[in-house]
Amino acid sequence: MDLAIKYDIIAEISLLSESLQNRNMTVAYADKLIRRCIIFIDNIKEKPWTKCIETRVAIKEGKFCGVPLIENIKISAINPQQLLTSVPNNLKRQLFTTISxxxxxxxxxxxxxxxxxxxxxxxxxxxxxxxxxxxxxxxxxxxxxxxxxxxxxxxxxxxxxxxxxxxxxxxxxxxxxxxxxxxxxxxxxxxxx
Structure with missing residues (x-):
């Protein structure tokens, strides 16, 4: 589940990154894209995205691509809510805003x-x-x-x-x-x- 959440976040940030590299990018449009990405990632908290949904189905069935899943108690999971709060906060800091x-x-x-x-x-x-x-x-x-x-x-x-x-x-x-x-x-x- 940790990898699924990270995948969905990274896929969205990758789209943003590619868009920001466009030679014709303007500050106003870049601001709009970054804010849109922030909203999207905030929304994943409430409504899981592609890989998270696939992973939940795999966990429910007990297998992924025909391979049985075994629960490993030794691996500690990340806190998805904390990650999904931290990433948008870091993106907000990428805007032209500072506390000074x-x-x-x-x-x-x-x-x-x-x-x-x-x-x-x-x-x-x-x-x-x-x-x-x-x-x-x-x-x-x-x-x-x-x-x-x-x-x-x-x-x-x-x-x-x-x-x-x-x-x-x-x-x-x-x-x-x-x-x-x-x-x-x-x-x-x-x-x-």
């Missing part, structure tokens, strides 16, 4: 602490404006332009021409402007995990 924090000055000059989680959430909100699947059906004027400005500030780029290119991108232009492409290249440099 940074200080930032607000526009009024006061200092406040910004957690890495807030910083990551802000980055995701900025990047999501490039994901067509997250666009509203009726895009309001100026949709995503604040995020584009913050990304330009982050990468020390001039926002005016990039915003113009982004407007063309929003309108479904098949040609990506040279200026917007510079921002795309900067975004691609952000590691996904």
């Amino acid at each position: 924090s940074n200080e930032a000055k607000s526009t009024s000059g006061t200092v406040r602490t910004i957690s890495k989680q807030e910083e990551y959430d802000t980055l995701l909100k900025e990047l999501i404006v490039f994901e067509r699947g997250h666009w509203p059906s009726e895009k309001p004027p100026g949709f995503g332009e604040m995020e584009i400005e913050r990304l330009c500030l982050r990468f020390k780029l001039t926002a005016s021409k990039i915003k113009h290119g982004y407007r063309d991108y929003l309108d479904g232009s098949s040609r990506v402007s040279k200026q917007l492409n510079i921002l795309f290249n900067c975004i691609k440099l952000i590691p996904c995990s």
